[in-house]
Amino acid sequence: MHRLTHYRLCPRSRSLRLAAGELGLALDAVEQEPWAIGPQFLAVNPAGELPVLEISNGPILCGIYAAAEYICCDLETSGDSHTPPLNLFATDPEDRAEVRRLTDWFHNKLDREVTRELLFEKLYARMKKEGAQGPNPEILRVARTNLKYHLSYISYLSDQRAWLGGDQLSFADLAAAGHISTLDYLGEVSWQDYPIAKAWYQRLKSRPAFRALLEDRVPGMPAIASYPDLDF
Amino acid sequence: MHRLTHYRLCPRSRSLRLAAGELGLALDAVEQEPWAIGPQFLAVNPAGELPVLEISNGPILCGIYAAAEYICCDLETSGDSHTPPLNLFATDPEDRAEVRRLTDWFHNKLDREVTRELLFEKLYARMKKEGAQGPNPEILRVARTNLKYHLSYISYLSDQRAWLGGDQLSFADLAAAGHISTLDYLGEVSWQDYPIAKAWYQRLKSRPAFRALLEDRVPGMPAIASYPDLDF
Numbered sequence: 001m002h003r004l005t006h007y008r009l010c011p012r013s014r015s016l017r018l019a020a021g022e023l024g025l026a027l028d029a030v031e032q033e034p035w036a037i038g039p040q041f042l043a044v045n046p047a048g049e050l051p052v053l054e055i056s057n058g059p060i061l062c063g064i065y066a067a068a069e070y071i072c073c074d075l076e077t078s079g080d081s082h083t084p085p086l087n088l089f090a091t092d093p094e095d096r097a098e099v100r101r102l103t104d105w106f107h108n109k110l111d112r113e114v115t116r117e118l119l120f121e122k123l124y125a126r127m128k129k130e131g132a133q134g135p136n137p138e139i140l141r142v143a144r145t146n147l148k149y150h151l152s153y154i155s156y157l158s159d160q161r162a163w164l165g166g167d168q169l170s171f172a173d174l175a176a177a178g179h180i181s182t183l184d185y186l187g188e189v190s191w192q193d194y195p196i197a198k199a200w201y202q203r204l205k206s207r208p209a210f211r212a213l214l215e216d217r218v219p220g221m222p223a224i225a226s227y228p229d230l231d232f
Numbered sequence: 233m234h235r236l237t238h239y240r241l242c243p244r245s246r247s248l249r250l251a252a253g254e255l256g257l258a259l260d261a262v263e264q265e266p267w268a269i270g271p272q273f274l275a276v277n278p279a280g281e282l283p284v285l286e287i288s289n290g291p292i293l294c295g296i297y298a299a300a301e302y303i304c305c306d307l308e309t310s311g312d313s314h315t316p317p318l319n320l321f322a323t324d325p326e327d328r329a330e331v332r333r334l335t336d337w338f339h340n341k342l343d344r345e346v347t348r349e350l351l352f353e354k355l356y357a358r359m360k361k362e363g364a365q366g367p368n369p370e371i372l373r374v375a376r377t378n379l380k381y382h383l384s385y386i387s388y389l390s391d392q393r394a395w396l397g398g399d400q401l402s403f404a405d406l407a408a409a410g411h412i413s414t415l416d417y418l419g420e421v422s423w424q425d426y427p428i429a430k431a432w433y434q435r436l437k438s439r440p441a442f443r444a445l446l447e448d449r450v451p452g453m454p455a456i457a458s459y460p461d462l463d464f
Binding site for chain 2: 046047049058059061062063065066067069070074075093094096097098100101103104105108109112153
């Protein structure tokens with residue numbers, strides 16, 4: 001079985017778990033706390049970043065870019081068949097470019113402007129014992145302001161299309177969902193202000209691949225009550 | 233002809249110009265100053281990021297991820313033939329994963345830890361008239377310390393392999409070169425400390441695709457004297 005090294009609230013890891021679920025790919029998952037990355041992990045991925053996916057009798061894929069493209073675009077030839085085949089990076093090159101543009105948007109822009117900051121301030125810093133004085137209110141304020149802009153963008157895209165990247169479910173949806181589900185866990189998403197984005201998230205949340213994520217909990221940092229609810 | 237919107241010292245734009253050069257793809261280039269991005273540019277790429285590549289009779293590719301994958305992997309079917317065909321993302325899936333891991337390393341990790349900071353402090357802030365008091369010495373110090381680590385990593389990779397991503401020239405080399413060439417322009421690379429990385433850069437610098445980059449100059453911010461020299 002393929003072996004995933006992830007952290008339960010890591011948005012990039014979450015998007016890979018969702019993709020594996022959609023593709024019917026079973027993963028043997030082990031956790032690595034992002035605030036406690038040491039020499040053993042760095043020997044595998046010197047970038048010090050999650051996720052890492054070790055393909056059974058195959059390569060070790062470091063980081064979401066290499067791992068997502070590999071399991072979605074390259075692994076299909078290896079005998080994992082689906083009916084109908086699910087291509088999370090689209091088949092048409094122009095559609096694929098749009099999926100990649102949005103994947104980059106969520107995994108880099110949204111990550112940098114919102115998720116990374118909120119995860120660090122609210123969780124990782126505390127776990128590292130660096131945040132004895134609590135989160136920095138100015139960083140929280142900026143990240144929350146940025147999040148409004150991103151939720152509006154998700155609403156805009158969902159209003160134009162069946163899914164964020166186009167007519168079909170794509171890795172762009174899963175990348176977005178990796179971040180939004182973590183932000184929802186932390187109680188950062190004011191769903192009542194974004195009904196269209198909410199409808200998009202509701203559809204994703206109802207998919208079987210999402211179930212495992214909705215069961216994740218962090219000791220000492222409970223999820224908001226509506227986190228696992230399909231009707232939220 | 234395809235139309236590239238770039239900035240001359242933008243590392244991601246540079247890697248795309250190099251890839252286009254290697255692939256024999258002619259581009260009609262227009263500049264967008266990164267410190268002066270306005271509504272007109274945002275209407276095309278709401279992420280506000282360079283490069284943007286408008287494919288003739290084709291899609292508009294926003295950002296380096298979508299643009300590089302498209303011209304290297306998807307555009308080849310459209311009649312641009314090469315002998316032998318140059319595949320900058322490798323043909324074997326495992327090799328391709330390694331090219332993508334390193335592309336992500338240079339365009340995201342090196343960018344975040346070094347190039348973005350130095351470009352902003354030394355050039356963009358001044359152009360925006362935000363840096364009247366000059367660069368922040370603490371930010372410069374941290375970015376320069378980080379750069380040492382990245383140059384060591386380039387040395388390590390070059391010592392193991394013919395090119396950074398493997399046996400063949402790949403987009404990983406061009407991504408790295410996009411950043412290193414900008415840092416070299418700014419006089420930030422102490423080549424005498426990194427002879428193996430220097431030999432790698434020398435080989436790249438000698439390629440015809442590199443010539444246009446070596447002619448770039450920013451008014452009011454001269455390149456170091458050895459910037460265009462193949463023997464530096």
